[in-house]
Amino acid sequence: MKLLLLLALSAPLLAASPPDPEEAAYPAIERFIEVLEQVRQRHPDVDKLAYDRLVNHALEGMLASLDPHSSFIHPEMAALLKAHPDLDPFLPSLGITLGWRDDGTYLANVLPGSAAAELLPGSSLLEIDGRPTSQLEPAEILSALHSPPGTPVILRLKSPADPRPQEIALTHRLVATRALADSHLQADGTTGYLRLAEFATTASHEIETALDDLEDAGMKRLLLDLRGNPGGSLSTTVEILGLFLPPDTAVVTTRGRDDSATETLRTPTRQRRHRDYPIAVLIDRMSASASELTAGALQDLKRATVVGEISYGKGSVQNIIPMGGNTALRLTIATYHTPSGRTPHLAGITPDLPVETDATQRENIRLSFHPDSLTPEQTQRLAGWTDPVIQAATQHLLENP
Numbered sequence: 001m002k003l004l005l006l007l008a009l010s011a012p013l014l015a016a017s018p019p020d021p022e023e024a025a026y027p028a029i030e031r032f033i034e035v036l037e038q039v040r041q042r043h044p045d046v047d048k049l050a051y052d053r054l055v056n057h058a059l060e061g062m063l064a065s066l067d068p069h070s071s072f073i074h075p076e077m078a079a080l081l082k083a084h085p086d087l088d089p090f091l092p093s094l095g096i097t098l099g100w101r102d103d104g105t106y107l108a109n110v111l112p113g114s115a116a117a118e119l120l121p122g123s124s125l126l127e128i129d130g131r132p133t134s135q136l137e138p139a140e141i142l143s144a145l146h147s148p149p150g151t152p153v154i155l156r157l158k159s160p161a162d163p164r165p166q167e168i169a170l171t172h173r174l175v176a177t178r179a180l181a182d183s184h185l186q187a188d189g190t191t192g193y194l195r196l197a198e199f200a201t202t203a204s205h206e207i208e209t210a211l212d213d214l215e216d217a218g219m220k221r222l223l224l225d226l227r228g229n230p231g232g233s234l235s236t237t238v239e240i241l242g243l244f245l246p247p248d249t250a251v252v253t254t255r256g257r258d259d260s261a262t263e264t265l266r267t268p269t270r271q272r273r274h275r276d277y278p279i280a281v282l283i284d285r286m287s288a289s290a291s292e293l294t295a296g297a298l299q300d301l302k303r304a305t306v307v308g309e310i311s312y313g314k315g316s317v318q319n320i321i322p323m324g325g326n327t328a329l330r331l332t333i334a335t336y337h338t339p340s341g342r343t344p345h346l347a348g349i350t351p352d353l354p355v356e357t358d359a360t361q362r363e364n365i366r367l368s369f370h371p372d373s374l375t376p377e378q379t380q381r382l383a384g385w386t387d388p389v390i391q392a393a394t395q396h397l398l399e400n401p
Contacts, residue, residue, distance in 0.1 A: 032058070036051075036054060036055070036058075039054060040054070052325060056072065056074055056075075056325070056327060059072045059327075060072040060074075063329060063330075063331070066331075066332065067316065067332050067346075069314070069316055069318055069330070069332055070318070070329070070330060070331050070332045071329075071330045072327065072329060072330075073137075073320070073327060073328040073329065073330055074137075074327060075325065075326040075327055076140075077137045077139055077140065077328075078322070078326055078327055078328040079326065081139055081320060081328070091142070091145050091146065093115070093146075093147060093148070093149055093151075093172035093173060093174055094114065094115050094116045094145060094153075094170060094172060095110060095111035095114020095115055095116045095117060096108075096109065096110050096111070096114070096116045096119070097109040097110075097197075097198055097230060098125070098138075098141065098142065098145075099230045099286075099288070100138060103124065104124055104125070104126075104133060104134055105124070105125040105133045105138070105141055106122060106123060106124050106125060107119055107120070107121050107122065107123045107125060107157075108121065108198075108228070108230035108286070109121055109197050109198055109228065109229070109230060110370065111178075111197070114173075115170045115171060115172060115173050116170060117370070117372070117373050118373045119157065119159075119168065120159050120160060120161060120366055120367070120370070121228055121286075121366055121369070121370075122159075122160045122228070122286070122366060123157045123158060123159045123160060124157065124158040125141075125155060125156075125157060126156040126157060126158060126165055127154075127155070127156035128141065128144045128145060128153065128154075128155060128156075129144070129153060129154050130154070131144065147172045148172065149172050149173050149174055150171065150172065150173070151171070151172045152169060152170070152171050152172075153169075153170055153171075153172065154167055154168070154169050154170075155167070155168050155170065156168075160362075160363060160366065161363055161366075161367075178197075178202070178206060179196060179197055179198055179199070179200035179202050179203035179206055179232075180194060180195070180196055180197070180203065180206040180207060180210055181195045181196070181197040181369065182194070182195040182225075182369075183195075183210040183213070183214065185214060185217055185218070185219060186223075186390075186394060188394075188398075189218060190218055190219060190220040190221065191219070191220070191221050191222075191223065191394055191397065191398075192211075192214040192215075192219035192221070192222045192223065193222075193223045193225065193390070194207060194210055194211075194214075194222065194223070194224050194225065195225040195227075195369070196224070196225070196226055196229055196240075197228075197229060198229055198230060198231070198232045199229070199231055199232025199233050199236045199237055199240070199289075199290040199291070199294075200232055200233065200236065201233055201236055203232070203233075203236050203240060204236055204239035204240050204242075204243070207240055207243060208243055208272075211243065211275070212273075215275075219277070220277055220278075220401075221277050221278045221279070221280075221397040221398075221401070222277060222278070222279045222280070223279075223280050223282060223390060223393050223394065223397075224279060224280070224281045224282065224294075224304070225282040225390075226281060226282060226283050226287045226291040226294065226295060227282050227283060227284040227286070227287060227308060227365065227389070228284065228286045228287065228366070228369070229286075229287050229288070229290075229291040230286070230288050230289065230291070231288045231289025231290035231291055231292075231314065232289070232290050233290065234252070234265070234290065234293075236290070237251075237252065237290040237293050237294055238251055238252065238265050238266070238267060238268075239268065240294060241267055241294060241297055241298070242267035242268045242271065243275065244275055244279060244298065244303055244304070245267050245297075245298075245301060245303060246267070246271070247267055247268060247269045247270060247271050248266050248267060248268075248269050249266060249267045249301070249339075250264050250265070250266050250339055251265060251266065251267055251293075251297040251301075251338075251339060252264070252265045252293050252297065252336055252337070252338070253265070253336070253337045253339075253341075254317055254334045254335070254336055254337070255334055255335055255337055255343075256317070256333045256334030256335075257333075261317065261333045261334040262334070278304075278305075278397045278400065278401060279298065279303060279304035279305070280304060280305045280306075280307050280353075280393035280394075280396060280397055281294065281295045281298055281299070281304045281305070281306045281307065282307050282308050282389050282390070282393055283295050283306060283307075283308045283309065283311045283349060283351060284308050284309045284311070284357075284362075284365075284389075285309050285310065285311065285312060285348075286312055287308075287311040287312060287349075288311065288312035288313075288314040289312075289314045289315070291311065292311045292312065292313075292314065292315060292344035292348065292349045293315070293336055293338065293344070295311065295349045296338035296342070296344055296349045297338050297339055299338075299349065299352065300338045300339040300340040300342075301339055305352045305353060305393070305396055305397075305400075306349060306350075306351040306352050306353070307351055307352070307353045307355060307389060307392055307393040307396065308351050308353075308354070308355050308389050309351065309354070309355070309356065309357070310348040310349065310350050310351070311344060311348040311349045312348060313344055313345060313346045313347055313348040314344070314345070315335055315336040315337075315343045315344035315345035315346075316332045316334065316335050316336065316345045317332065317333055317334040317335070317336065318330050318331060318332055318333070319331055319333050353392060353393070353396055355388055355389045355392045357388060357389065361388060364381070364382060364385055364387075365387060365389070367381070367382060368382060368385075368387060
């Protein structure tokens with residue numbers, strides 16, 4: 001009777017779900033229920049055999065099998081997201097932006113002058129006040145790290161510079177945030193350099209102001225460094241592309257299975273200044289999402305040369321869908337596409353000018369991004385060292401004016 005009831009309840013959903021014929025779904029659901037009942041009847045740990053628990057974990061596996069960014073949200077997590085819908089991977093009181101990869105949570109970006117300024121981007125976050133992050137959902141981790149100024153926290157980290165985990169005590173404090181981490185003219189006096197740490201809402205204004213200053217100082221070409229940039233606001237991405245492309249240019253398209261998930265985004269129709277100097281966009285394996293869309297659009301439209309490594313490969317759109325039992329789904333509903341129609345999702349953006357770096361060079365690049373936080377040993381390590389990606393990009397622009 002239980003089986004017949006579940007099949008009857010599921011019939012409307014089956015009828016609305018392509019790609020397999022409806023008839024193929026019934027044996028699959030029957031097999032699931034048979035396994036469910038076998039587990040409940042035979043497994044010795046009766047405390048783990050509640051229907052809700054077993055079904056929720058089965059659904060967790062279902063969503064995890066689809067793509068790296070779809071997931072089943074258990075009741076505790078769903079309640080947290082409902083109470084805090086604006087949870088953001090940027091933690092202003094610590095000055096870090098979190099990211100997630102196959103081996104767990106990591107520091108995607110560290111804000112200069114912040115409480116965490118001495119920490120290296122790329123460091124794995126292992127524990128928060130003794131709680132292993134491997135046992136926490138992303139929203140739980142963010143919630144644990146959102147605290148008022150003056151609150152202490154102990155992080156257990158594994159730095160890319162040292163395989164031995166270390167405990168770091170920090171105190172939450174607010175600092176003025178800047179998306180643009182660096183802006184200057186190179187030694188030749190005509191090559192500008194901008195390093196964007198993340199696509200925060202202020203990024204477009206910061207870049208435009210910096211470009212005005214560099215242009216007034218005699219800039220003839222530009223390096224836009226998006227290495228290590230985990231992404232951010234899609235609207236900011238379009239605004240930034242509007243600084244380098246003609247008005248009303250199609251730059252990003254989202255494509256889903258239904259019309260509501262499909263949209264083409266275009267640069268602003270008004271542009272204060274036309275910029276036509278050569279540009280090189282620098283990317284690496286940690287450049288993700290908005291970074292990839294920016295690099296891909298400028299590459300497709302022949303506006304910039306992309307230099308560095310194949311990027312991370314995050315080019316999808318997720319929606320939170322409330323479900324029964326106080327649960328929810330984080331489900332990929334669309335993919336992002338560059339003007340040529342390609343998507344960085346899982347494939348990344350391939351540079352026009354590849355520059356491979358070894359572990360030592362990657363570590364030096366990370367250190368060079370935080371000159372104010374270097375130890376004397378690290379300062380000595382970088383003495384006389386030249387960033388090979390910047391060197392290759394600069395040389396390319398000089399040879400291709």
